[in-house]
Amino acid sequence: MGRRRIHRYLKIMTTNPPATTRHDLLHSRGWLLPVIAALGGGILAGCAVGRNYQHPAPPQDAGYTTQALTTETASAPGPMGGIQRFVPSGAVSATWWQDLGSAKLNSMVEQALRSSPTLVAATATLREANQTYAAQAGTTQIPQANARLSAQRQGTNTAAAGLPDGERVFNLYHSSVEVSYNFDLFGSNRRTLEALAAQVDYQRYQLAGARLTLVGNVVTTAITQAQLAAQIQASEATLADQEAQLAIARQRVVLGAAAQNEVSALQTQVELTRADIPPLRTAFDQTHHLLAVLLGQTPGTGTNFPFSLADFTLPTSLPMIVPSELVRQRPDIQAAEALLRAANAQYGVAVAKFYPQIALSGNLGSQALTTASLFDGGSLIWGLAGQLTQPLFRSGLRAEARAADAGFDAAAANYRQTVLQALRNVADVLRALDNDAHTLKAQTNADASAHESMQSTRRQYDLGAASYLQVLVAQQQVRQIRISLSAAQARRLFDTVALYQAMGGGFPANAEALAANCDPHMQLPL
Secondary structure, eight states: OOHHHHHHHHHHHHHSOOOOOHHHHHTGGGTHHHHHHHHHHHHTTSOOOSOOOOOOOOOOOSOSSSSOOOSBOOOOSSTTOSOOEEEEOSOOOTTGGGGGOOHHHHHHHHHHHHHOHHHHHHHHHHHHHHHHHHHHHHHHSSOEEEEEEEEEEEEEEGGGGTSOSOEEEEEEEEEEEEEEEEEOTTSHHHHHHHHHHHHHHHHHHHHHHHHHHHHHHHHHHHHHHHHHHHHHHHHHHHHHHHHHHHHHHHHHHHTTSSOHHHHHHHHHHHHHHHHHHHHHHHHHHHHHHHHHHHTTOOTTTOOOOOOOGGGOOOOSEEEEOOHHHHHHHOHHHHHHHHHHHHHHHHHHHHHHTTSOEEEEEEEEEEEESSSTTTTSGGGEEEEEEEEEEOOSOOTHHHHHHHHHHHHHHHHHHHHHHHHHHHHHHHHHHHHHHHHHHHHHHHHHHHHHHHHHHHHHHHHHHHTTSSOHHHHHHHHHHHHHHHHHHHHHHHHHHHHHHHHHHHTTSSHHHHHHHHHTTOOTTOOOOO
């Protein structure tokens, strides 16, 4: 409806109001709501002050490090020693943890995603933000209507009107429908909704980030538990070898073939090794407690799934997302951009306060002394009112706008810092993966050499060319190297998990699932 037709319609309605029946009053939106809605529709075509949001330019870097990375890592024999290839990809699988090949781990992750209080809280916060948007949209995008019905009993003294003394008592009944609407001439309401929609997106990205963090914590805790189990096993075997070596030394002292200081030195080593085991067991038990909490259980009743390094398979293909696409794959970057959008919209809200505000209200009802005549045409009362408010002197408005502009600059800087940290995160992990492969290769070679040395010593012992003490020393060396080897194997798993997380952990697919039940642009019924 054009503006001329709107003004003509208003003129007709104010000079010649329509006859009102009981049915008209009960459905009084018949002429009042169309007037306000039509006028609002014509004016809402106006502009929204402030800056229209533009997405920041993505990074144009070809890679993450100054030195070009190879397309695959080094290899080593044995578990976790395979080649890992970096495969160009547009996204990461939403169930990336399944690439580790552990059914126990998959079960734990699924249980954590169902039961974690952290995700429950993040989901509730998302719902809160979504409903806040819906509430604001409902109160600003459509006219507001209220129905009123009142009854009043009054008494008057007839002597005041020069009539015989007496009192006249009567009932006064009133019913009406009131409609009001604030016209968003300069986009204050629209900018407010933009800010709230950005807050909904922010909470959705926070939920996706919490999900990624939760899964990462479950996976890394399981790997830590497996590493600690291997270290405890190797340490206990080393302690047994040292105790046997100490027993032989004591026998040699009795036979006069060794000095007491040799026994003292061996005793010191035994006790040091013994002292190393309780902290490892403490850390191992703590992984059980942590896994229980991550799964939404109490430590005393949590599911006990002990892991070993043999439960995991090293993924051979790793996703490689270019920097320009990474900004769309990481929930922390998307959350920072959502705050940037919100800050931009808030600046528009602050600027809109400099411009006029127009509010229109109307009412249609009836007033009568009896209920029988309450809805007669003669009892009709109606009214239309418009109000324009223009700030003349409000010294704080300029400061408020400058504060909102500064908030936008801060959000822009925070976004850039988040992107830089993400790029650094990926670069660190890529370098670590390459170096982890070389470390594991060296540790595997050392382990093979130690085993070969131990086998040679045993053959010499069988031929009488070496003592049993030398066999124990060789075995102890193998145990110590095995501890370092298990740490190197676990490190490859840790950094592999870190790469999946650095690449966003399948965030876009997760975001679509999380958005299914939380639409910030829902339509509300009148």
